[in-house]
Amino acid sequence: MTKRSTPKDTGRAVAPREWDARSYHAVSEPQFEWGKRVLSSLELAGHERVVDAGCGTGRLTALLADRLPNGSIVALDRSDNMARAAATTLAPYGQASVAVADLVAMPFASAFDVVFSTATFHWILDHDRLFAELHRVLKPGGIVHAQCGGGENLRRIQSRAFELSQTPEFAPMFADWQWATYYAGVEPTVRRLRAARFVDIDVTLEAAPFVFPNAQAFATFVSTVVLRAFLSRIVDDDRRRTFVDRITAMAANDAPAFELDYWRLNIRARRA
Numbered sequence: 413m414t415k416r417s418t419p420k421d422t423g424r425a426v427a428p429r430e431w432d433a434r435s436y437h438a439v440s441e442p443q444f445e446w447g448k449r450v451l452s453s454l455e456l457a458g459h460e461r462v463v464d465a466g467c468g469t470g471r472l473t474a475l476l477a478d479r480l481p482n483g484s485i486v487a488l489d490r491s492d493n494m495a496r497a498a499a500t501t502l503a504p505y506g507q508a509s510v511a512v513a514d515l516v517a518m519p520f521a522s523a524f525d526v527v528f529s530t531a532t533f534h535w536i537l538d539h540d541r542l543f544a545e546l547h548r549v550l551k552p553g554g555i556v557h558a559q560c561g562g563g564e565n566l567r568r569i570q571s572r573a574f575e576l577s578q579t580p581e582f583a584p585m586f587a588d589w590q591w592a593t594y595y596a597g598v599e600p601t602v603r604r605l606r607a608a609r610f611v612d613i614d615v616t617l618e619a620a621p622f623v624f625p626n627a628q629a630f631a632t633f634v635s636t637v638v639l640r641a642f643l644s645r646i647v648d649d650d651r652r653r654t655f656v657d658r659i660t661a662m663a664a665n666d667a668p669a670f671e672l673d674y675w676r677l678n679i680r681a682r683r684a
Contacts, residue, residue, distance in 0.1 A: 428640065428644045442620075442622045442633075442672075443468075443530065443531040443637075444472060446620060447530040447531065447559075448472065448475065450528075450558070450678070451472065451476060451479075451528070453557075454526070454557045456526075458479065458480055458481050459480070459483045460483045460525035460526055461483055461484050461485075461525050461526075462480060462485045462486070462524060462525065462527075462528055463486045463520070463523075463526070463527055463528070463549065464476060464485060464488065464528050464529065465488055465527050465528065465529040465546075466488070466489060466490075466515065466529050466530070466532025466535075467487035467494065467495075468489060468494050468497075468498065468531075469498055470487055470499075470500075471501060473487045473501070473502060474505065477502065477505040477507055480507055481507070483507060484509070485509075486508075486509050486510070486511055486524075487502055487511070488510075488511045488513055489512065490514050490515070491512075492512055495510050515532070515533075515536055515542060515545065515546075516536060516538060516542055516545050517545070518545060518548075518549050521548055522548070522549070522550065522552070523549055523550075523551070524549055524550055524551060524554055525550075525551055525554050526550075526554060526557060527546050527549065527550060527555070527557070528557050528558065529558040530560070531559070532558075532560060533558060533560035533596075534560045534561035534562070534565070534593045534594055534595050534596075534677075535592070535593060536594070537591075537593075537594045539594065539604050540604055540608070543556075543605055543607075543608035543610070544608045547608045547609055547683055550683040551683070552683055553682065553683060553684075554682070554683050555681065555682045556605075556610070556682075557679075557680055558679040559677065559678050559679065560676070560679070561595045561675065561676065561677065562595050562596055562601075562617050562675055562676065563597055563598075563617045563675045563677065564595070564673065564675055565595040565673070565674060565675040566595075566673060569638055569663070570593075570638075572662055573639055573642050576655060576658060576659065577589065577642060581654075582646070582655065585645045589645070592641035593641075597677075598616065598617050601615045601677065601679060610681035610684075611682055611683075611684045612680070612681060612682040613681045614678075614679075614680040614681070615677065615678065615679050615680070617678070618678065619673075619674075619675055620675065620676045621673055621674055622671065622672050622674055623668050623669075623671045624670040625670070626670065627660050627664060630660055630663055631660045634656065638672065639655070639659065643655065643656070
């Protein structure tokens with residue numbers, strides 16, 4: 413298996429800042445379904461101030477806003493494209509606002525009762541800095557209620573993509589390659605939360621494999637989400653399609669075919 417880098421190895425995130433928000437909105441059903449389950453386990457009285465850290469196109473944020481009739485929510489994303497899409501999604505919600513910011517440099521302090529986040533923290537390589545920042549933006553007693561990729565998340569497809577990137581056809585484009593994601597484990601996450609002065613820490617890891625119905629659905633999804641950092645290095649459209657086609661052909665031979673080996677890291681903690 414290909415070794416994946418840790419924050420110590422790579423420093424700042426190297427994924428492209430911008431997303432194709434329209435495509436993500438169309439294909440992100442796995443993330444949306446996981447997010448709904450995470451949201452269902454969040455206890456709210458309805459008057460809290462919440463930040464959705466990594467809101468994407470705002471689909472899940474809208475469900476969160478429904479549970480805050482007397483509260484407020486800031487939908488925050490690093491991508492301008494995602495933030496514009498979220499603003500459209502959340503236009504009917506007067507208690508919602510949208511901000512563009514990096515999660516390790518948010519323009520708030522002691523402002524929120526809840527930091528809610530799904531499918532985002534793994535795009536940040538420096539989790540020590542991330543948790544320190546989450547602690548800073550929470551009010552005393554505020555909570556982090558989040559889920560992201562963790563452990564062996566997507567090991568199979570990322571190993572295949574890395575090996576393909578090192579073949580003669582693609583290697584010149586990946587000479588200085590650095591991983592764009594960091595999938596933390598339970599114990600390192602607990603240690604980091606304690607170091608950031610969180611209490612009542614609860615971190616678990618669960619398997620969440622997802623099977624796509626056919627090659628087209630698989631290829632469309634991985635092009636938009638899983639392989640986006642790899643594909644950003646390939647400027648030629650034909651070569652980009654070739655890269656995705658070869659990864660898809662490998663997935664066709666898996667059992668079950670077109671499965672992504674997702675693992676989700678659940679994070680709960682409170683600022684003392």
